[in-house]
Amino acid sequence: MVIRSWWLRCGAVVSVLTMVIGLLAAPAAAVTLDPNGSWEELGDWPLIAIHAALTSEGDVITYGTRGAFASQSGSFIYDVWDPASGDVEGGHDTLQNETPTDIFCNLQLNDPSSGNLVMFGGDVFLDGQAQNYGNADIVEFDATTRALSSLPGMTLPRWYGSGVTLPDGRIYIQGGLNGEAFPEVWDPINGAQALDMDTTELYWYYPRLFVVPDGRIFGFDTNGRMFTVSQDLTTLTQHGKFASSGVVGDGSSAVQYAPGKILQFGGRSNHTYYIDANGPEPVVTRGPNMSARRSWVDAVLLPDGRVLAIGGSGVKNELDGTKKSAEIWDPATGEWTEYSMGAVARLYHSTALLLPDASVLVAGGGAPGPLVNANAEIYKPGYMVTAGGVEAPRPEYSLDDTEYDVGDTITISSGDAAQVASVRLVKNGAVTHSFNPEQRLIDLPFAAAIGELQATIPLSSSVVTPGSYLLFLIDGAGVPSEAKIINVAPSETTGPVDPPPPDPPGPIDPPEPPPVQRECALRREQGGVTLTWNAAAGTNVRKNGSWAGKFPELSWFDPTGVAADFYVVIANTADGKISTDCIDDGAPVDPPVPPPSPPPPPLDGECFVTPVGGGNSLVFTDPENNDDNWNIRRNDSWLTKVFNNNSYVDIEGQAGDSYEVRYWIPGAGRQDVPCVPEGGPVDPPPEPLRTGRRRRSAVA
Secondary structure (H helix, E strand, O other), X not given: OHHHHHHHHHHHHHHHHHHHHOOOOOOOOOOOEOOOOEEOOOEEOOOOOOEEEEOOOOOEEEEOEOOOOOOEOOOOEXXXXXXXXXXXXXXXXXXXXXXXXXXXXXXXXXXXOOOOEEEEOOEOEEOOEEOOOOEOOEEEEOOOOOOEEEEOOOOOOEEEEEEEEOOOOOEEEEEEEOOOOOOEEEEOOOEEEEOOOOOOOOOOOOOEEEEOOOOOEEEEOOOXXXXXXXXXXXOEEEEEEOOOHHHOOOOEEEEEEEOOEEEEEEOOOOOXXXXXXXXXXXXXXXXXXXXXXXXXXXXXXXXXXOEEEEOOEOOOOOOOOOOOEEEEEEOOOOEEEEEEEOOOOOOOOEEEEEOOOOOEEEEEOOOOOOOOOOXXXXXXXXXXXXXXXXXXXXXXXXXXOOEEOOOOEEEEEOOOHXXXXXXXXXXXXXXXXXXXXXXXXXXXXXXXXXXXXXEEOOOEOOOOOOEEEEEEEEEOOOOEOOOEEEEEOOOOOXXXXXXXXXXXXXXXOOOOOOOOOOOEEEEEEOOEEEEEEOOOOOEEEEEOOEEEEEEOXXXXXXXXXXXXXXXXXXXXXXXXXXXXXXXXXXXXXXXXXXOOOOOOOOOOXXXXXXXXXXXXXXXXXXXXXXXXXXXXXXXXXXXXXXXOOOEEEEOOOOOOOXXXXXXXXXXXEEEXXXXXXXXXXXXXXXXXXXXXXXXOOOOO
């Protein structure tokens, strides 16, 4: 008894000393890691993952094509995958898009107020085909029920638009084809509201946007024009262009690796640039070269602070100079290092996304492109794998809560507390077209006690923007734990901000002699696309990776060109074969007028509506079996889409409601069939269920 009491007293003393001076991280168990990491076996995926996002529930939603073939459209299906399944071919829930919106090439971000994924804009799918211009729709993915639903739309249509979550929880939206004129701001209460700022001089294609520590938005377009937006969203200020055009382009990528510090790389060259956006004027400096050019590269911010580059090729969206290796930039050394290779090339429309277990989902590519990558693989960086090829031992922990505000302290229970060297937050990602605007890493100051850590979230919502984060513990060997997802609430608080880290060390390549500027300009027009170039007469032109022709002049008009097409001119010079991307000149173009629909064919379908207890029952027939997808309208307004079924019950239907159903006849267009009412009065519909965001239970 005396001995036990002595141990208790000693334990109390140790605990007090630990909280006062901090417990030095004990060395992790001796383990030799394999820096190459490892790749899991390539597996089939239900579609080409052109878009990928980690939801607040820890699932991955992907979408972009009509199944596992190269047909662009987000009108039909989307997929929800559970990473805990441990297998890229298992754990899938492939669902029908029952909204009228084509979500192909839209903007998707997690809404911090609801925990749902909100999608802005996309393409227009009309008369059975994509129209290649923007829509103004807003669609919400419920992270709990996994259903899509329509919300009130934006002021402008936007295709290829960008956005970023603001410190107060609203979402700032900019760019996109047909949305060049001005930005908007959205929240779930007020919807989308136009902002009085002119963005017509900035290129519309997925502008790169970042919230920096003073609350401003820093951004640049894919032609290299830099700008900032004031914290009150009233003033947009331009800050010139990158000095070199070699590090921009739509196939480049960028990531905010530390507050206000951005790494920009890929695209038109193998160059790297550091951008410090913490001061009144951005400071751009040259970094080290990558191993080779990577056009259509994806960037993933890893929990150890390094940046992973995945995919890309030497010629835009062609199997020429493809890079299958994982290449990682280390802020401690300022250098890039190549590691092991994946199974297939990842080019245009590929994605890479950090998962809660600290591995990376690598998926997609195609539509259009030389490959149809309806497949995926998992890359495990070197911090997960020992030299013997087995999983490294990892810290473990549990939480009593998952909902926090800036400035809160997180109590973390862990038997590995003594081995923890750092506690970090990495924001849930949402990636498409080589850009993931929400990536950010936050180091949390912490104090360690026996079996427990107390980590503090910085008191600044401009540093820790609201939303869902992966919480990692990292031991002294650099091995991260599996993460649990916590949610940081919106706030107006912008507390003291730590000074930004210094620029990475390491040699900086000396300036190169300026090359001969070879340029190709692309102008979108109502009847097609015009290219002009200064490369050389007799230039070869490729369109979407395929041969388009050889032209003796220095220009070419493509009457079949649309906004989504990309072009490369190739000329034989004294320096060898030179490939040059054709860059959009940014001139705004009115959206094309959809062609008139053909006259409807004679009616061959029938639809009957019958009142039932609690609504109206519709039964419809198509004698020619032209289509298995039916669009239903009630009182001239969109209601729903029905797949592989010839009946529908509208539980909110009332007496006097009118209905029509629509389906498609190949070669003839749409068929609208009015529903003939039958029967008597309809019972009143039941009261709608009231739902709200639930508070998450404790995570063990």
